[in-house]
Amino acid sequence: MEVVVPFAAETPKTRLGDVLTSSERSTFARAMLADVLAAIDETGHEPTVLSTATLPFEDELASVPPSASVAVDTRSLTDAVDARLPDEGDDPVAVVMADLALATPDALEALFATDADVAIAPGRGGGTNALVVDHPEFRVDYHGMSYLDHRAIAREAGASLAAVDSFRLGTDVDEPEDLVEVLVHGTGRSPARLREFGFRLADESGRVGVVRDGESTLES
Numbered sequence: 001m002e003v004v005v006p007f008a009a010e011t012p013k014t015r016l017g018d019v020l021t022s023s024e025r026s027t028f029a030r031a032m033l034a035d036v037l038a039a040i041d042e043t044g045h046e047p048t049v050l051s052t053a054t055l056p057f058e059d060e061l062a063s064v065p066p067s068a069s070v071a072v073d074t075r076s077l078t079d080a081v082d083a084r085l086p087d088e089g090d091d092p093v094a095v096v097m098a099d100l101a102l103a104t105p106d107a108l109e110a111l112f113a114t115d116a117d118v119a120i121a122p123g124r125g126g127g128t129n130a131l132v133v134d135h136p137e138f139r140v141d142y143h144g145m146s147y148l149d150h151r152a153i154a155r156e157a158g159a160s161l162a163a164v165d166s167f168r169l170g171t172d173v174d175e176p177e178d179l180v181e182v183l184v185h186g187t188g189r190s191p192a193r194l195r196e197f198g199f200r201l202a203d204e205s206g207r208v209g210v211v212r213d214g215e216s217t218l219e220s
């Protein structure tokens with residue numbers, strides 16, 4: 001099975017713009033990518049980063065497993081992923097987003113082990129955080145409520161469908177409040193980078209949030 005990891009290399013994680021500078025967002029996005037690639041590698045699969053630009057494996061990415069490779073595709077996310085999906089007779093293809101900072105080998109293996117033609121790990125808010133496609137007519141349509149769209153596309157294609165219920169795969173890191181989950185549950189480079197940036201957990205408002213050293217605003 002091919003495992004594809006889409007990655008917006010140039011201006012990643014714009015929705016974190018209120019709490020991270022552009023340079024920090026780039027570093028953090030690469031830290032999450034490195035964590036995701038390491039988890040995939042531990043499942044015994046060789047990840048291909050589907051990137052919008054070339055990615056030198058240095059700095060934040062210096063530690064990525066040697067099994068990882070990069071394919072550059074400047075098309076939209078949907079078009080770039082569609083071009084990798086299987087045709088008749090091809091092996092299944094998994095698509096795992098690069099912002100799943102909590103992904104573990106166990107969580108990924110549960111997804112990869114599916115018998116369904118299409119298996120989807122939804123993200124909170126209706127997105128599609130990871131999926132496995134083993135059907136020649138299924139194609140993606142990302143953004144918006146893509147989980148519901150992908151269910152409908154699978155049905156129309158006559159593909160059997162499985163939803164994978166996973167906290168770790170369901171947590172994509174999009175908004176400032178998602179940083180709490182990275183600090184609570186993350187184990188790799190992603191929480192380490194956030195701590196280096198000065199973020200820490202705080203429960204001053206009754207619900208756990210994050211604060212940054214020198215700043216008083218609580219993000220939760």
Ligand SMILES: Nc1nc2c(ncn2[C@@H]2O[C@H](COP(=O)(O)OP(=O)(O)OP(=O)(O)O)[C@@H](O)[C@H]2O)c(=O)[nH]1
Nearest residue numbers: 006007008013014015050051052076077097098099
């Ligand atoms: N190859 C490719 N990957 C993309 C593209 N847009 C987003 N991604 C990746 O797809 C996954 C989900 O992305 P989003 O959360 O929707 O977008 P993002 O760019 O990470 O963050 P925002 O700028 O805050 O929307 C992440 O792994 C991104 O790196 C794209 O146009 N091409």
Ligand SMILES: C[C@H](OP(=O)(O)O)C(=O)O
Nearest residue numbers: 127128129142143144146
């Ligand atoms: C790519 C997109 O991600 P989100 O914007 O929901 O994080 C989706 O899951 O359709």
